[in-house]
Amino acid sequence: MPKIVQLSQHVANLIAAGEVVERPASVVKELLENAVDAGASQVTVEIRDGGMTFLRVTDNGCGMQAEDARTAFLRHATSKLRSAEDLAAIATMGFRGEALAAIASVSRIDLLTKTPGAIAGTSLHLEAGNITEESEAGCPDGTTIIVRDLFFNTPARMKFMKSDTYEGSRVAAAVQQQALAHPEVAFKLIRDGKQALSTPGTGDLGAAVYCVYGRECANMVKVESKWENYTLTGFVSKPTDARPSRNLQTFFVNNRPVKSKILIAALEEAYRNQIMVGKFPACVLHLYLPANTVDVNVHPAKTEVKFLAEKAVFDCVHYGVLGALNKTPDRPQVQFKPAPAPTLPPKPAPIAPQQSSPKPKADFYRTMTAEEFKTFSAALTDAPKPRPEAAAATAAKIQQRQSLPLYSPVKLPTVAPVSKPEPAAEEPEQTVLPMPEEIPWHLVGELYRSYVIVEQGEEAFLIDKHAAHERLLFEKLKANQEAITAQNLLAPIPCRLSPESCAELLSNQGLLEELGFEIEEFGDNTVLLRQIPMDLSPEDAADALETIAADLLSGRRESKDAVRDEVLHTVACKAAIKAGWHSDEKELLALVKQVMENDDLKYCPHGRPICISLSKKQLEKQFKRA
Numbered sequence: 001m002p003k004i005v006q007l008s009q010h011v012a013n014l015i016a017a018g019e020v021v022e023r024p025a026s027v028v029k030e031l032l033e034n035a036v037d038a039g040a041s042q043v044t045v046e047i048r049d050g051g052m053t054f055l056r057v058t059d060n061g062c063g064m065q066a067e068d069a070r071t072a073f074l075r076h077a078t079s080k081l082r083s084a085e086d087l088a089a090i091a092t093m094g095f096r097g098e099a100l101a102a103i104a105s106v107s108r109i110d111l112l113t114k115t116p117g118a119i120a121g122t123s124l125h126l127e128a129g130n131i132t133e134e135s136e137a138g139c140p141d142g143t144t145i146i147v148r149d150l151f152f153n154t155p156a157r158m159k160f161m162k163s164d165t166y167e168g169s170r171v172a173a174a175v176q177q178q179a180l181a182h183p184e185v186a187f188k189l190i191r192d193g194k195q196a197l198s199t200p201g202t203g204d205l206g207a208a209v210y211c212v213y214g215r216e217c218a219n220m221v222k223v224e225s226k227w228e229n230y231t232l233t234g235f236v237s238k239p240t241d242a243r244p245s246r247n248l249q250t251f252f253v254n255n256r257p258v259k260s261k262i263l264i265a266a267l268e269e270a271y272r273n274q275i276m277v278g279k280f281p282a283c284v285l286h287l288y289l290p291a292n293t294v295d296v297n298v299h300p301a302k303t304e305v306k307f308l309a310e311k312a313v314f315d316c317v318h319y320g321v322l323g324a325l326n327k328t329p330d331r332p333q334v335q336f337k338p339a340p341a342p343t344l345p346p347k348p349a350p351i352a353p354q355q356s357s358p359k360p361k362a363d364f365y366r367t368m369t370a371e372e373f374k375t376f377s378a379a380l381t382d383a384p385k386p387r388p389e390a391a392a393a394t395a396a397k398i399q400q401r402q403s404l405p406l407y408s409p410v411k412l413p414t415v416a417p418v419s420k421p422e423p424a425a426e427e428p429e430q431t432v433l434p435m436p437e438e439i440p441w442h443l444v445g446e447l448y449r450s451y452v453i454v455e456q457g458e459e460a461f462l463i464d465k466h467a468a469h470e471r472l473l474f475e476k477l478k479a480n481q482e483a484i485t486a487q488n489l490l491a492p493i494p495c496r497l498s499p500e501s502c503a504e505l506l507s508n509q510g511l512l513e514e515l516g517f518e519i520e521e522f523g524d525n526t527v528l529l530r531q532i533p534m535d536l537s538p539e540d541a542a543d544a545l546e547t548i549a550a551d552l553l554s555g556r557r558e559s560k561d562a563v564r565d566e567v568l569h570t571v572a573c574k575a576a577i578k579a580g581w582h583s584d585e586k587e588l589l590a591l592v593k594q595v596m597e598n599d600d601l602k603y604c605p606h607g608r609p610i611c612i613s614l615s616k617k618q619l620e621k622q623f624k625r626a
């Protein structure tokens with residue numbers, strides 16, 4: 001039997017490093033958290049080569065005395081926990097006293113630190129976690145940590161690093177996130193000698209958001225709402241300023257950055273019917289709730305959360321955002337007029353709302369604050385309930401009167417057209433089927449600038465012009481496997497993106513070129529578009545690029561073909577004629593011709609129907625002629 005030995009400190013640190021230190025950005029995240037914990041009001045991050053060779057974080061916080069500076073690099077050394085009772089704090093803040101030890105074990109470190117009031121500071125040098133030099137040093141109050149040659153002693157990890165541009169962008173994202181988490185701290189990022197970010201640190205979240213999200217997000221709406229002991233503050237974009245991806249959605253729970261499907265759903269529910277499909281609101285939202293109602297994963301690299309009361313969290317965010325959006329005067333008003341339905345009796349109201357204390361209007365839910373909603377829903381629970389037998393009887397009556405569904409998805413002929421060569425020998429039934437007669441069709445017109453009406457024999461078709469065009473373009477792009485015809489732009493278009501999107505696009509330049517996009521790095525999270533696909537209009541190019549970045553980011557683990565399809569779909573969608581646009585008859589005819597002659601144009605790439613049919617028989621039934 002091999003003897004059991006305790007792992008050496010160094011090996012234990014390396015294991016911890018594997019968890020905590022994934023890449024330069026994770027080092028920055030840990031060092032920034034420490035600086036904020038140390039009470040700093042100014043923090044500067046400087047990186048070179050994406051942070052791989054040089055990474056420095058300077059703060060003006062409380063600093064460390066010589067002895068503390070030495071112990072700080074020991075595993076489980078923390079000044080933030082003293083006893084087992086404090087352990088609860090681990091769950092909320094993630095203090096584990098591991099970060100410095102872990103970072104030090106995979107790099108070379110210089111530390112300079114001085115407490116205010118001390119005459120001299122301390123300077124330490126560490127190699128792979130061991131202190132090799134120590135001296136007194138003259139330095140300002142606060143702490144500076146320089147991390148050099150990250151992963152120099154763990155080549156396996158080094159191999160996982162992407163380009164310096166990519167790693168640098170991840171660092172930028174980490175700094176941005178802290179800047180949004182702590183508007184009271186002034187953050188600076190210097191990337192390869194150039195200033196990439198600077199926030200004022202005045203405590204004004206709006207100012208921090210402006211610095212991080214840029215000018216396009218200058219018109220965001222302030223959110224401030226309270227719900228029991230939950231507080232929601234922050235900014236959300238107006239419905240008219242929706243973005244092509246979710247990249248600018250940032251959520252914090254008790255100041256910790258989190259990723260949460262519930263929070264996203266609650267936010268987006270507040271925009272329902274106000275923004276187009278495929279567009280997303282931007283936000284920076286801080287949710288504060290009692291520590292014992294949330295379980296933040298203690299794994300330092302993860303950002304998942306679990307809420308004890310998911311419904312309450314959803315409502316708090318949903319109604320908080322809804323309330324804020326309703327207060328902005330220039331929001332396009334959504335009208336809720338009851339649709340006239342003279343042939344059917346009115347639906348039985350499930351609850352008698354007029355009996356509840358606050359008088360509900362048609363758009364009542366949309367203008368309620370969280371508190372109002374609570375009073376309202378409480379009143380509803382007290383309100384008399386409908387008699388289920390009566391409701392069931394009425395429902396049955398409605399059912400009886402309602403005839404078949406008006407429209408059904410079209411079944412286009414699946415039999416090969418006359419021109420199709422070689423009736424396949426292995427499919428004999430095709431050869432015996434009689435060829436369908438070519439029934440002539442004609443264009444009747446267009447409804448709502450969206451649906452083209454075509455009549456063919458005893459059948460009418462409604463074709464969604466955007467969906468159809470999108471599908472045709474997609475097929476064309478896909479068939480044209482090699483290169484897509486591109487157009488050079490006279491004036492390059494600058495696109496400001498999130499650091500991750502920027503990095504993802506820059507590391508996929510080959511694929512983008514195949515697709516007709518030529519981009520160039522411009523710095524400050526901006527890329528220049530020099531060339532775009534022929535089918536895309538320059539006005540749509542920036543949007544398309546951002547969506548493509550989101551496709552690439554979300555599909556990173558999928559096959560290259562799947563990602564390519566997704567990207568082609570985005571190009572097709574952006575390049576297609578839109579519902580609501582005016583199309584002249586010639587354009588519509590060309591489109592309809594392709595749809596009518598193509599035997600499998602049933603669905604667009606996203607599975608939405610392109611064409612629905614309405615037969616003469618169905619109409620006759622509706623009008624009680626049959």
Ligand code: ADP
Binds near residue numbers: 038061062101
């Ligand atoms: P944790 O933050 O979980 O306590 P770390 O390994 O990140 O663990 O840091 C260890 C300790 O070093 C901290 O508890 C703190 O006392 C000290 N420390 C780290 N960074 C700083 C800093 N920038 N300023 C002052 N003290 C610091």
Ligand code: MG
Binds near residue numbers: 030033034099
């Ligand atoms: Mg720490």
